[in-house]
Amino acid sequence: MQDMREKIERAAFGRTGHLSSRVIFGGTAVWGEDRDAADRILEMLLRYGVNHIDTSVTYGNSEKHIGRWMKEHRDQFFLATKIDARTHAEARLELERSLRDLNAGHVDLLQMHELVRESEVDLFFSAAGAVKVLDEARARNLTRYTGVTSHGFEAPRILRRCIEEYDFDSVLLPFNYHLSTHPQYRPDFDALVEACATRGIAIQTIKAIARGPWGDLPRTSSVWYRPLERPEDIDKTVRFVLSFPDLFLCSAGDGTLLAHTLEAAARFQSLGGPEATEMEKLSRDRRLTVPDQKGWPRLWDKPT
Template identity: 45%
Template structure:
């Protein structure tokens, strides 16, 4: 497993971040088996959210004895200060910890929601207050969809967030406008030493009717060789961290791929993979 400084936080993070959305509908026993897998592969960074079902509840028991082993991140989808602070209180209780390493304003893309969150009495004020009180160490912003990088650039004009998170995979980057927005965001993050997290590395596209296979809300790659190419496509960009997919059954293949020497797939290889797997952009 490769490790890299997570922006300006001082945390030397595993390049793969465990995406604990995979714990939204599992048992504690399944979660605890996953802990063993994470430790075996040297994963030292967990990303969850208050909105991920029972995820925080499953991670919480680990923190009793292993809090110092993980950089722990969660998120709030609330847009007002009062609501966000209440959700943070719940998150800390569920995770059985006194503080988060990273607290993120979740899915902050919609223009109207952005105005509320960034305005007077908004979630950003909650985040700043929580940081001042020592409840969180660093702050971030996340987003889905083709407008996420552009929204993050706007957010970074208002506040100097420590981390961003957005979708990054080969099919999405075939969209010229999206690719340009991603390039601009990566440039700003490099200049300001902001950590860059990516999601949806394994996305094949939306599910076809009655064909849901994984716990993920989207269809995902399952072939081990295909997963390796998708993982290496992301990790070959040394600026990026890869948040694992929201299904624990996909995690072993992701970790196995990340443990190998990272080899950047060629354009021809990725185009062949798209054709072979019937991959489609998840967001348009």
């Protein structure tokens, strides 16, 4: 089998200086997989030279699968996870669990998971908030860097506030062709990119291959939103995101679609991004939209 590991471009992950593959493995892809399926995914990452993994304490058995990999391959990966709790006491327990499941004495990047409302940001930064765990983890050498993630239309604004209040090393939020044309989202996203650039903050993106909501359609993928599934469509959308040099792309939570994403990233080295007319046609033909009007399950049935 052809060795692909030099084909996926690497870039400095913000001011950390780590040369990360521009496609970051999204650990949701092994959420419900058995051991054999998870190990086949690891082989794929090694073959394509993916050297950055992103997971979370909330991703089912993802951390346990990745923890098995780390026993042998820890020095080959920049390892990132996320804590989901908003309070200090709960977040400490989550961090302990993550380190145990990951078989890691430390992670390279510890992130706060999906802050999606101003009230959550208030709690996170409060006297009893989970932000203290980030400080403690750094002081105890349990993480080298810290990050924050968000979802939904307000993500760029939420993250702007977060990086003003804390010296994060990375952010993570949605970005794809449809959002790049959205009259509200794109200006806010561009403002965040500019703010991150001045601080050397790495920008990770998700939902590159999102097509829209499932609605009443039968679910043919494990991803919570309806993804693009044709290889030629994934190729265009992945290369579109990678055409923005400041962005990293986190792969979607479906192991069956991972190979298409990695192959598209490998092709980006020689092809570059797609033409604007190609993306316009794809958007029309596939009726690209946002996964849900409120953007993310954590926002469902709750005030925004």
